[in-house]
């Protein structure tokens with residue numbers, strides 16, 4: 181399923197984001213200098229920010245005016261936004277029913293998702309009693325449970341060491357099978373490892389996706405300066 185940005189313009193004070201492109205199904209990285217507009221792009225897709233012009237179309241349906249909660253979107257940010265006073269199981273259950281009145285089958289779904297990310301049996305722990313990597317896994321389990329076809333990731337594993345990050349990206353690739361992913365990253369190695377295609381954002385302009393390897397091997401001047 182494709183995501184189309186049709187002649188989009190979004191203004192934030194003196195910053196303007198513009199996008200006119202189609203994102204193909206599968207895994208896409210989003211790279212660009214600090215302040216270029218990567219997070220703004222994700223907020224637009226999530227529905228937290230509205231464009232002043234243009235349409236956002238998912239799978240042929242215009243979602244420009246759709247409320248964030250109704251969009252076909254799951255979001256994973258660097259801060260995993262787990263509720264510290266709830267158990268791991270409750271944190272996941274919130275994704276299915278915010279009032280936590282889950283039936284037996286739904287609690288089984290929670291247990292199954294935890295199993296899939298290798299955290300079987302930890303549902304009664306508080307997030308504070310988990311390692312950073314385990315918290316990342318809980319966040320991935322929540323994505324699994326939500327099962328939305330469009331996945332937005334903003335530097336999800338930036339705080340993790342290289343080995344753990346590689347492991348998480350592998351797990352994420354499995355979880356994301358069949359979805360369309362936009363993953364913001366500052367690390368070109370992550371883009372190469374995870375995403376066949378990459379969207380470059382330059383001073384508010386979102387470029388159409390290009391094959392990640394070709395883009396990073398022969399970067400345009402702005403990206404070259406940013407990559408160093």
Ligand SMILES: Nc1ncnc2c1ncn2[C@@H]1O[C@H](COP(=O)(O)OP(=O)(O)OP(=O)(O)O)[C@@H](O)[C@H]1O
Nearest residue numbers: 192193194195212213214215216217218219220221
């Ligand atoms: N709430 C806001 N009001 C006005 N301008 C904002 C707001 N949030 C961000 N901006 C501006 O919009 C521009 C794009 O910000 P954005 O966070 O999308 O960049 P980014 O590429 O994600 O940067 P980084 O890599 O540093 O996270 C920046 O110039 C920023 O100053």
